[in-house]
Amino acid sequence: MTRAPWTLVEADRFDAGRADRALAYWSPDGRFALYNDYRTGQSFLVSDPGPIPDQGPPSWWARGAGPARPFSLADPAPVEGYGVFTFPYGPVSLGVAESGRFDLRTYGERILAVTPIGGFKSRRLRAGLAGLSLADAGLRIERTVGNFAAAHVAAFLAAAESAVGAEVPLEELWVRAFAQELQRIYNHLHVIARIAEAANQNVGSAQAHALAEEMVRFQGRVFGHRWLFGALLPGGPARRLGSEDRRAIPGFLTGHEQAFDRLWSLFLESRTFIDRIQATAPVPRDRAVRLGGVGPTLRASGVAWDDRLRVPHAPYTDLFLTLPQESAGDALARVLVRVQEIRASFSLLEQLLERWPSNGAVGTPDPPIAPGRGLARVEAPSGDLVYDVTVRAGRVDQVGVRTASQANFPLLAEGLRDQVFTDFHFAYESFGLVFAETDG
């Protein structure tokens, strides 16, 4: 039995309102709440927390129950003034490829306040999970967000395995981590490419997009699917990585990392690129913590929190990982964090291949939080991802999720305040948000 990666506390012995504590998840049935303490770097699971004190993000958002109708993150103090009007942007022709809407309060040039409106893409995903086998539910879970499929499936399976106490072959955990790190590199490259595109860095953006495409093709070659669908599921197609495959992989990875380093050194020399993203959409540390931000966005605002280190789980406990951190909280800081994370992920992939476990060894799951109920967290490319899965008679009963995009939309609204229109796209892309992840 492994030690739980959080301390279980009763509500009356837990001071939720203390500074530097942020609500990470609140289960739909209200029985558990998960807090991060950024001062000590610890997680607390609070049982029967009662009403959650009003802090930061909307409580239903932390509550792992996405809306089935368009939601709105209304600004508490709508901005009024001479000539101020609401400019609705989206859901179609938003220019971010996904369907979502932003209501911008403005008098012309400057964005005074933003209300992100989602729910247009709600596929009623979680409602349809009850009664499905883990494998069938997994097919839908990985289609929550195609480009974060590995992280979502890994978190879902870890929670389900913890719920039923199933032991997992160590190699399986290695494959999951391998898939997740590949997808992290892809997503960070994609974000950099999109920002470069918004900044009219045509050569740089084309080259970054080419590197991202090479990652997707590599995923297709290794796992048979460009987005890793099915690759991690029980009974999936999963080409298990044989020793022969593993020998061929380091060559590609080394070449790819060098190509990325060359590209990034060119970006750093481009004053126009750096000027566009420096001081754009800043989110100061205290606001980032209070609004419940996660992932690279939070690390760019000066909080060193990464589930791979703070929520110890195999195989990351056996690997060396440096935690990038920046303090400016602007778009440049978010890009710098992603650049360092790309390098860290290449190193993790190398370490995973070096220490590939021999067959036979098994990993033990985290202890369940209640009979038949498990909780798991993984660091998705966009940040902390929480899955809370109840399993009954081998089938999924209830699933609660708190995704990184849900957590970070309030930070986008914060960062966009007082920015000019032309910066909207750098700002939006630098947060790496996905509407599909908020709607479920």
Place this chain on the structure above:
Amino acid sequence: MSTWLEASVRRGILTTRYPASAATADEVPATGRGPRARPGASGGAALADACPVGAIGPETLDQGRCIRCARCLPRGFDFSGPVEASTTDRAALLEPRAAPPLRTADSEAPLRPFSRSLHVFLVDVGSCNACNLEVLALANPYYDSQRLGIFFTNSPRHADVLLVVGVPTPEMAEPLRRAFEALPGPKAVVAVGACPISGGVFRGNPDLTPSLADLVPVDVFVPGCPPTPLGVLDGILRAAGRARREAVP
């Protein structure tokens, strides 16, 4: 400036030869092709049960429903279908299991008089973002759709072709209809992926529209979950009557 130029020259030309040449193995992973029953594939109810989306019937195989989950592989199927699988006829995706028909490009007339460049507008009606990214990939140097005169626009008013990704949610029905009406004629609609064709993995959810064709007229169907960028390209070219068709026995 010179450094960027040097970087470009150093990388060389990455762009695919497609559609002048056939797709290469590097461009299409295993799941980039549809499933086909091998001779001697098992049949019966057990096989239909193995398929989570009901794509496999006793006699037929519905490529429009298949999400390429690969559960039928141990039962005698393999991914050996064509890369150029898009079609103007939904019924053509419903193949007899025994002998898939040989479709040829000249059996299909050009859909609309799109004789020159093509402007494409993307509408997401409830996707997981994978199809969006595969469509966006067409702009990267590996596919470079502009060399074929295919351009992505930011407004439906400039577009000839509407690409639709995702399973239609009730919230997106009205925005989709308005985008469709904003397209000047002649226009074509391409349904990209299993979701708009059949509901994909979400098929059977009463809140969602299982078929895009119930909302707007669909001209081209591109199967896959998600289709590869070349699959999407094939669908766009088919809307313009410029698709190639590889010979698959």
